[in-house]
Amino acid sequence: MMKMIRATLKLALVLYICAALSGVYVLSASAKITPHADDENTMLITIEKGDTLWHLCQEHLKDPLRWRELSKHNDFTNPHLIYPGEELRIPVAMAKEIVQAEEEDIVMQQEELEQLRAELEESEATREKLMAEIEEVNENMAELKGELQALEESLKSQEELMEAVNESADELGSHVKETLEANAAAIKEQLAHLDEHIEELGEMLEERKMSAAATHKLIEELQGNVAMSLEQIEMSQKGVAEMKMMLKDAKGVHEEMSSNKRTLVFLTTAAAGIGWLAINLIGGRSSE
Missing domain, CATH: 3.10.350.10 (LysM domain)
Known part of the structure; x- marks a missing residue:
């Protein structure tokens, strides 16, 4: 099947x-x-x-x-x-x-x-130009290399000189340190003297302030006395002016009187003026 x-x-x-x-x-x-x-x-x-x-x-x-x-x-x-x-x-x-x-x-x-x-063609011209520039750059590089070599030699000399200077600086540094310490001590001493002097000046200033205060007070008293004297002088000037008026009035009366009467009136007026002046002077002193 x-x-x-x-x-x-x-x-x-x-x-x-x-x-x-x-x-x-x-x-x-x-x-x-x-x-x-x-x-x-x-x-x-x-x-x-x-x-x-x-x-x-x-x-x-x-x-x-x-x-x-x-x-x-x-x-x-x-x-x-x-x-x-x-x-x-x-x-x-x-x-x-x-x-x-x-x-x-x-x-x-x-x-x-x-x-x-x-x-x-333009690129070829550019390339030739660049080649010339490259050649110039190479020449500059050669010059720079020469300068660099000279600088390296100079740097080496400077380093040797720096080492010598450092050695000298160590010796000089110790001397400078001693000098600075001495100068610092001297400056501290001067500062101490200055502090004392400043303290003395402060005391003198206080004394001057006290003297100035006393002088100011004295000036105020003198100004008061001057003011009183001016008032007295003004009063005296007024008295003199009044006496002049009295004398002027008396002169007019004398012209009408006889000579005897004139003498009597003059003496009486003078005595009155002197008395008035004396009274004013005595009154001014008593007010002081």
Whole structure:
């Protein structure tokens, strides 16, 4: 039973393979390209072994995706199957456009090439200039190296001198330290004397302040006495003025009286004035 099933399966597989091969052969035999009538805008090419519509469009139209446009000038039973020896019509206008575009690209490339040549010449000139500058820099570097070497030698000499100076500085430092300590002691002693002198000046200042206060008080008393003296002088001036008035009045009376009477009146007036002045003087002293 199993043998029969296996034999049946083998027979079915063989029949399936034969049918598939027959279909491929029939399909291949039916694939054909029929170019349209001749046209000025197209050209006829012969397909060679290994060609495909994709590659032919890439070669003649510079765009493999335009293979579908070939159906405008050809009839395909199966565009995916083409065979060597078949003829295919290609649009010339597209090819001319492609050629023109390529020529324009070539012109642009030539212009770019000329520009690149000009840039190259400029770069060459710049390179020569840079080489000259580099050579000059190298010369400067050589000079700087010589100066650097001289500076290093000078630095070495300075370091040796510095070591000698440091040794001398140690000896000098001890001497300077002793001198500074002596100066510090002297300064402290002077400061002590200054403190004593400042204290003495403070005491003298207090004494001067007390003397100034006493002098101020004395000045105030003298000012009071001067004010009193001025008042007395003013009173005396008033008395003199009154006596002058009295004498003036007495003079008018004397002119009318006789000479004896004039003498009597004069003496009486003088006695009255002297008495009045004495009274004022006595009154001023008693008020003091």
